[in-house]
Amino acid sequence: MPPPLLLRLGHAYFDLLPERASAGLLERLLPEPDAERLLERLLQRFPNSAELLRLAALQAVQRRDTASAHALLNRWGQADMRLATLSRISRLRATLPRIVDKTVRIALASSYTIDPLVPYLEQECALLGLAPTFYQSPFNAWTQDAVADDSPLLAFRPDIVFFALALDDLVPELAAAPTAAELEQLGEQALQRVLYAVTSCVERCDALVVVHGFFSSYRDPQGIAGVSGFRSAWISQLNARLAEALAPLRRARLLDMQDLLLRRAGGTLENAKLRHYAAMRLGETALAEVARASAGYIAALKGLTRKCVVLDLDNTLWGGVVGEDGPYGIKLGNASPGSEYLEFQRFLLALSERGVLLAINSKNNPDDALAALRDNPWMVLREEAFSAIAINWDSKPDNMRRIASELNIGLDALIFVDDNPHERELMRQALPDVLTVDLPTDPALYRSTLETLPQLQALEVTEEDRKRTELYRGNRQRRAVLTGAGSLDDYFRSLDLQVRIEEPVPEQALPRIQQLFQRTNQFNLTTRRHGGEALCHANADPGQRLYGLSAWDRFGDHGLVAAALVRAEGEPWRIDSFLMSCRVIGLGIETALLARICNDAKAAGCRHVLGELVPSAKNRPAQDLYRRHGFELYRQEGDLQLWALDLRQRSVPQPAWISVTGEPA
Numbered sequence: 001m002p003p004p005l006l007l008r009l010g011h012a013y014f015d016l017l018p019e020r021a022s023a024g025l026l027e028r029l030l031p032e033p034d035a036e037r038l039l040e041r042l043l044q045r046f047p048n049s050a051e052l053l054r055l056a057a058l059q060a061v062q063r064r065d066t067a068s069a070h071a072l073l074n075r076w077g078q079a080d081m082r083l084a085t086l087s088r089i090s091r092l093r094a095t096l097p098r099i100v101d102k103t104v105r106i107a108l109a110s111s112y113t114i115d116p117l118v119p120y121l122e123q124e125c126a127l128l129g130l131a132p133t134f135y136q137s138p139f140n141a142w143t144q145d146a147v148a149d150d151s152p153l154l155a156f157r158p159d160i161v162f163f164a165l166a167l168d169d170l171v172p173e174l175a176a177a178p179t180a181a182e183l184e185q186l187g188e189q190a191l192q193r194v195l196y197a198v199t200s201c202v203e204r205c206d207a208l209v210v211v212h213g214f215f216s217s218y219r220d221p222q223g224i225a226g227v228s229g230f231r232s233a234w235i236s237q238l239n240a241r242l243a244e245a246l247a248p249l250r251r252a253r254l255l256d257m258q259d260l261l262l263r264r265a266g267g268t269l270e271n272a273k274l275r276h277y278a279a280m281r282l283g284e285t286a287l288a289e290v291a292r293a294s295a296g297y298i299a300a301l302k303g304l305t306r307k308c309v310v311l312d313l314d315n316t317l318w319g320g321v322v323g324e325d326g327p328y329g330i331k332l333g334n335a336s337p338g339s340e341y342l343e344f345q346r347f348l349l350a351l352s353e354r355g356v357l358l359a360i361n362s363k364n365n366p367d368d369a370l371a372a373l374r375d376n377p378w379m380v381l382r383e384e385a386f387s388a389i390a391i392n393w394d395s396k397p398d399n400m401r402r403i404a405s406e407l408n409i410g411l412d413a414l415i416f417v418d419d420n421p422h423e424r425e426l427m428r429q430a431l432p433d434v435l436t437v438d439l440p441t442d443p444a445l446y447r448s449t450l451e452t453l454p455q456l457q458a459l460e461v462t463e464e465d466r467k468r469t470e471l472y473r474g475n476r477q478r479r480a481v482l483t484g485a486g487s488l489d490d491y492f493r494s495l496d497l498q499v500r501i502e503e504p505v506p507e508q509a510l511p512r513i514q515q516l517f518q519r520t521n522q523f524n525l526t527t528r529r530h531g532g533e534a535l536c537h538a539n540a541d542p543g544q545r546l547y548g549l550s551a552w553d554r555f556g557d558h559g560l561v562a563a564a565l566v567r568a569e570g571e572p573w574r575i576d577s578f579l580m581s582c583r584v585i586g587l588g589i590e591t592a593l594l595a596r597i598c599n600d601a602k603a604a605g606c607r608h609v610l611g612e613l614v615p616s617a618k619n620r621p622a623q624d625l626y627r628r629h630g631f632e633l634y635r636q637e638g639d640l641q642l643w644a645l646d647l648r649q650r651s652v653p654q655p656a657w658i659s660v661t662g663e664p665a
Contacts, residue, residue: 023051031059047425050080057092066096070126077123081288086119093122098131104298107135107158107207109142109197111169112281120291128299128454139279140169146197149204158207160301162255162294165194166281167214167235174218180230187238190214195245202249206533208301208459210294211246213239213257217281250532253297253459260293261286296457303518303529306435306455307409308357308387309348310400312418313369317341317381319443323365327372332379340443345380347447352385355465356456357407357472359388361399361416366391387472396423397430407472408582410522410618415455419443462512464559474556475583492588492657495553499589500661501596504539505548505563512560513548516579521618523590524579525611525625526640530565543569545600549593551584558584562593566601572608572644573601578625585621588655594629595652596660602647610634613641 022042026035036059043052053076060069073089080086104125108114118134125132135156137145142163145153153161168174170190178186194211202209220231239258246252274280282290299305314321318341319331331338332345352358358381362369369391373383383389388406390399396418404411411433418424419439427436435455439446450456458465478495505513514532521527530538538544549562562580566573575597580590601609611626626643627633629652634644645652654660 019046019049020051022046023049023055026052026055030055031062048075048079050076050085053079057089061092061096064096067099069096070099074123074126077126081120081284083116083119083284083287086123090119090122093126100129100131102130102302103133104130104302105133105135105157105159106298107137107153107156107161108164109137109145109153109161109201110164111140111142112164112166113139113279114164116280116284117164117282117287117291120287121294124291124295124454125298128295128302128304130298130302130304143193143197146204147200153201154205158205160208160210160298161201161205163194163198163201163209163211164290165212165214167216167238168218168281170194170214174216174231177220180234183231183234187234191238191241191245194242198246198252199249202251206531207251208297209249209252210255210297211242211252212255212290213242213259215257215261250536255290255293255297257290260289292452292454295454296452297459299454300457300459301518304455305458305519306356306415307413307519308359308403308407309351309415309417309450309456310359310361310388310403310434311348312420312423313360313362313364313372313391315419315443316417316439316446317345317360318372318376318379322368322372327368327376330372330376332376334378337443338378340446342378342380344443344446347451349380349385351450351456352469353466354458354461355468357387357468358385359403359407359414360386360391361396361403361418362391363393363396364391384473385469387469387476395426395430397427400427400431400434408475408522408585410582412521412618415453417450460511460515462515464512464561465515467557467559470556471558471583474553474558477555478553489657492655495555495587495657496659497551497553497587497589497657498659498661499549499551499592501547501549501593503545503547503596503600505546509548509560510535510539513546513563516560516563516581517577520579520581522582522620523585523622524577524619525575525622526577526614527616527619528577530577535565538565543567545597547593547597549580549589551587551589562589564593564597566597568601568604571606572610573597573604573606575609575611578611578622580622582621588658590622590625591629591652591655592658592660594625595654598645598647598652602651607646607648609645609647611643611645613643614639615641 026039030036030039039052039056043056046052053072057069057072057076060072070093073093077086077089106121108117114136122132135153135158137153142165145151167190170193171186173182173186198209198211214235216235235258239256243254246254311317319337320329322330332341333339334342348358370383373379388403390403392399400411400414400416404414411431414434416424416427416434416436417439424436424438427434437449437453440449510532514535517530517535535546539546545566545568547564547566548560550560551558561584564575565577566575598609611631613623613626615623630650631643631645633641635642
């Protein structure tokens with residue numbers, strides 16, 4: 001049949017075409033313009049079709065439509081996670097200009113062939129909006145690369161190092177049947193070898209070091225004649241000792257491979273043939289899961305952790321439609337259908353207890369929905385668990401903007417979870433900065449979908465994280481007081497706001513300071529992501545000053561909410577970084593910290609203070625800080641602005657409504 005006739009028939013009956021036949025038809029007709037239009041229509045019907053996404057991605061690459069090509073390659077990789085596909089996608093990405101500015105340098109040191117992991121990691125980085133650069137240690141040279149002062153790994157200056165070490169390589173005797181005493185000795189030797197390499201690497205570079213936990217493909221050759229479960233218990237004990245030894249190292253973490261491979265890769269470790277042909281220890285399923293887990297460390301390291309999960313209600317937080325089933329008739333309880341949603345709510349509660357905010361964005365009658373939240377006996381998440389609630393018939397993107405405004409966080413801090421694919425697609429198109437999760441149709445998979453999301457991982461959970469929901473509840477009370485206050489000045493004075501400014505920062509506060517540097521965007525004048533090691537050094541360096549500010553008022557404790565890093569060697573003092581949590585914007589806290597810095601500089605004999613500002617689309621709320629406190633633009637160096645304050649002529653007064661403790665003697 002001639003192509004023009006095929007195209008006409010395809011357009012006329014596209015809603016009847018099955019997925020496989022659609023791809024076969026388009027394979028013959030592309031790159032005809034009408035065929036591309038047909039492809040677009042078919043992708044609306046089959047948005048997760050690997051074959052259709054492959055054709056669309058190849059067309060975008062061929063016509064050099066860079067943005068579309070990257071987006072389609074990402075989607076193709078999500079739809080087809082085979083190694084051959086991801087390797088091809090990697091090669092295609094390499095032909096395109098980069099469209100993201102954020103980069104990450106990843107080093108892989110392994111006891112086995114780790115090359116196949118790279119395309120999977122590249123795919124995960126692309127989904128995070130990162131452009132990765134990789135270094136791989138020579139085959140089985142992980143120890144030398146970790147301990148040698150002149151190693152290529154150290155010269156690479158990685159942001160993160162993964163040690164992928166298989167116990168079968170470290171203890172080859174596992175192929176036989178060593179005795180319990182022999183296993184203890186062999187395990188001790190393997191553990192010490194790993195710790196020697198990891199500790200050396202931590203001491204020699206500033207990277208986060210992630211060690212793959214021990215796992216083995218070998219079964220005990222004694223079978224059921226042996227002591228059942230002994231090997232498994234021995235490996236678990238080794239992993240527990242490894243975790244305990246890594247805990248004191250600030251920049252070292254353990255990736256629990258036993259747990260990951262059992263729960264998420266279905267226990268499938270490897271392709272037995274490739275184990276011998278290519279010295280591979282992980283099969284395709286395991287590679288995908290290891291890359292996904294690794295992405296959690298990368299996202300947390302690069303400050304990509306999202307702050308708030310925004311949830312639909314009907315068929316998302318519970319089963320059924322509350323407007324039809326009533327607050328007691330919705331599916332929620334210990335038996336299915338209903339136990340799936342109960343499990344999901346328990347996971348969400350655990351998220352909120354480690355600092356992730358929860359919010360509601362639901363098209364519903366508010367009275368019906370709130371009755372379910374307040375009165376249903378199976379409800380784990382009550383009304384007070386949510387920091388913002390939008391239950392109405394408005395569009396969900398409009399509600400999402402209101403939620404971001406109410407919580408005073410950016411749209412790029414939000415995750416949207418909704419069972420309705422049409423609502424998800426609308427959110428993606430209207431607000432691409434919001435991370436919209438593809439929720440599976442089976443609610444039994446809701447928990448695992450969010451559980452493995454890299455943007456919900458954290459390297460550390462601080463005391464401020466644990467109190468975050470309570471802190472935002474206090475903010476709602478403050479807004480209520482503001483509404484009834486006679487004036488803004490009356491409101492500020494009614495808060496009884498107090499701050500404590502500390503310099504140097506106590507050691508126990510450094511993890512929270514590092515978290516602020518990694519996560520804060522809106523009120524961050526330079527958005528420099530100083531790591532924990534650099535901050536520790538600055539805190540102890542006489543030529544630098546690291547400030548931390550904690551605040552509290554009559555509604556509760558805000559926690560440690562602001563920080564500044566100042567180069568204080570000689571004249572003038574220069575503010576390298578100045579940042580503050582978005583939840584306290586508008587209270588004058590930034591003025592209190594800036595006043596303290598300027599007073600310290602004057603006391604040290606300085607005549608001027610310079611403040612650095614790198615304007616960006618995200619830090620607009622902070623860009624007028626220096627101007628409104630009397631600084632003048634001194635010099636522009638590319639994107640960097642330098643603002644100067646002459647301490648002989650001006651000062652920064654402390655706000656009258658703030659009581660300051662921690663002033664220098």
